[in-house]
Amino acid sequence: xxxxxxxxQLVEAAxxxxxxxxxxxxxxxxxxxxxxxxxxxxYNHFASKDALAVEALQQYQQxxxxxxxxxxxxxxxxxxxxxxxxxxxVLTDRGYTRGCLIxxxxxxxxxxxxxxxxxxxxxxxxxxxxTTELLRLARERGELATHLDPEVLGPFLTNAWEGVVTRTKxxxxxxxxxxxxxxxxxxxxxxx
Amino acid sequence: xxxxxxxxQLVEAAxxxxxxxxxxxxxxxxxxxxxxxxxxxxYNHFASKDALAVEALQQYQQxxxxxxxxxxxxxxxxxxxxxxxxxxxVLTDRGYTRGCLIxxxxxxxxxxxxxxxxxxxxxxxxxxxxTTELLRLARERGELATHLDPEVLGPFLTNAWEGVVTRTKxxxxxxxxxxxxxxxxxxxxxxx
Numbered sequence: 001x002x003x004x005x006x007x008x009q010l011v012e013a014a015x016x017x018x019x020x021x022x023x024x025x026x027x028x029x030x031x032x033x034x035x036x037x038x039x040x041x042x043y044n045h046f047a048s049k050d051a052l053a054v055e056a057l058q059q060y061q062q063x064x065x066x067x068x069x070x071x072x073x074x075x076x077x078x079x080x081x082x083x084x085x086x087x088x089x090v091l092t093d094r095g096y097t098r099g100c101l102i103x104x105x106x107x108x109x110x111x112x113x114x115x116x117x118x119x120x121x122x123x124x125x126x127x128x129x130x131t132t133e134l135l136r137l138a139r140e141r142g143e144l145a146t147h148l149d150p151e152v153l154g155p156f157l158t159n160a161w162e163g164v165v166t167r168t169k170x171x172x173x174x175x176x177x178x179x180x181x182x183x184x185x186x187x188x189x190x191x192x
Numbered sequence: 193x194x195x196x197x198x199x200x201q202l203v204e205a206a207x208x209x210x211x212x213x214x215x216x217x218x219x220x221x222x223x224x225x226x227x228x229x230x231x232x233x234x235y236n237h238f239a240s241k242d243a244l245a246v247e248a249l250q251q252y253q254q255x256x257x258x259x260x261x262x263x264x265x266x267x268x269x270x271x272x273x274x275x276x277x278x279x280x281x282v283l284t285d286r287g288y289t290r291g292c293l294i295x296x297x298x299x300x301x302x303x304x305x306x307x308x309x310x311x312x313x314x315x316x317x318x319x320x321x322x323t324t325e326l327l328r329l330a331r332e333r334g335e336l337a338t339h340l341d342p343e344v345l346g347p348f349l350t351n352a353w354e355g356v357v358t359r360t361k362x363x364x365x366x367x368x369x370x371x372x373x374x375x376x377x378x379x380x381x382x383x384x
Contacts, residue, residue: 022300024216097303103355106362107299108214111289120362148378155359156371160348163295163355167347170298170312179348186340 007045009035014056019101023053023108023116050113053105057119060101066127076137077144077188084161084184088177091168099169103162124162128155138188145189157184198229199237206248211290215245215300215308242305245297249311252293258319268329269336269380276353276376280369283360291361295354316354320347330380337381349376 013035017026028049032039046052061067065086071079091099098104106120132154138144146153160180167176205227209218220241224231238244253259257278263271283291290296298312324346330336338345352372359368 020303022216022304024214025300025304099299099302103358104299106358107291107296108217110291110358110361111212112214112217117362124359124362146378148375152371152374155368156352156356156375159355159359159368159371160352161355162358163351163353164348166295166298166302166354166358167316167351169302170309170316176347176351179344179351182344183340183348186338 005045006035006037006041009037010042010045010052011055011059014052015059015101018053018056019060019098019104023049023105050115053109053113054115054119057101057105057116057123061123061126066130075143076134076141080131080134080138081181081184084180087161087165088174088181091165091177092174096168096172096174100162100165103165106162107166124158128158131155131157135188143189146187148187197237198227198233201227201229202234202237202244203247203251206244207251207293210245210248211252211293211296215241215297242307245301245305246307246311249293249297249308249315253315253318258322267335268326268333272323272326272330273373273376276372279353279357280366280373283357283369284366288360288364288366292354292357295357298354299358316350320350323347323349327380335381338379340379 010031013031017031017034021030028042029039031049031052032042046055065083069079069083069086071082074082087100102120102123105116106124109116110120111117132150135144135150135153139150144150164176164180168174202223205223209223209226213222220234221231223241223244224234238247257275261271261275261278263274266274279292294312294315297308298316301308302312303309324342327336327342327345331342336342356368356372360366
């Protein structure tokens with residue numbers, strides 16, 4: 001019987017280490033120790049810490065509410081609000097620590113690592129497009145109070161949320177998220 | 193005659209190094225080298241790299257448009273928009289690199305360093321309060337199209353901008369900033 005690969009353990013450990021400590025603040029040694037695998041096994045599976053960062057980002061995005069929610073039967077604005085609510089609840093349950101791995105990696109690495117930058121860019125584009133699409137559906141159904149263009153609002157809300165998450169991490173309180181929802185509800189007339 | 197202190201050189205070098213490379217990605221050695229001073233002189237002036245990070249943040253805030261602009265004779269909404277325009281122009285001139293040192297430090301260090309977190313929190317609070325105050329003045333003059341509460345909008349805009357800066361750094365384009373101004377103008381009816 002072949003030995004089970006330690007690859008998934010390495011990805012899990014990296015997700016946790018990068019998210020709690022940051023990319024430059026943890027080493028391959030930290031990650032293999034956290035994974036409980038020999039350091040030597042790392043390079044059997046990944047060309048570099050950078051390559052593992054890209055894979056951690058992909059996993060993070062795959063597991064996010066933007067990829068996992070099956071809510072097509074609900075009204076579009078409620079679907080959009082629900083996604084932000086899930087992200088709020090996750091952040092609250094963690095005591096406002098860690099923030100968003102996508103925003104963290106983007107901030108720390110966008111100028112330094114082309115592959116990580118591309119992955120962060122793709123993740124944010126996915127969320128922007130999904131937001132724009134839900135806003136467009138809401139407008140079609142006459143649910144949208146604002147006259148603002150969904151094509152502008154989608155990425156704006158996505159970016160605003162990243163800033164809100166940073167502020168939440170800095171202030172260790174729900175206030176920035178509460179303000180986000182207050183603006184969201186006034187702007188869109190949602191009250192779910 | 194006493195020798196000139198190398199303290200200001202260390203602060204300048206730290207500002208540049210932290211901003212271009214991040215906190216954990218540069219060492220005291222990198223900073224003293226960039227400052228052109230002996231490594232041994234560092235601890236004559238700073239207890240730690242952490243202490244220097246706090247001082248770099250204070251300098252960054254002191255030099256920002258939020259502290260240096262004397263524009264009390266202009267209408268409040270034009271004053272507010274101008275501050276974001278200045279930040280946009282700085283980011284554009286840098287080829288969309290670096291981002292905001294406050295947001296960078298907050299993202300990288302809020303969970304790891306109490307003193308840096310406090311300084312980031314103070315900087316963001318200052319900008320939020322200034323934004324709220326200008327929105328309140330705008331409302332008093334009947335300049336504000338939206339009914340949203342300036343107390344909520346001030347911090348929301350401050351946080352949104354931080355997310356916009358991260359997106360700009362990630363995408364290396366002005367698009368996120370253009371979207372921010374489009375929302376700003378529609379929300380407030382400003383068109384300066």
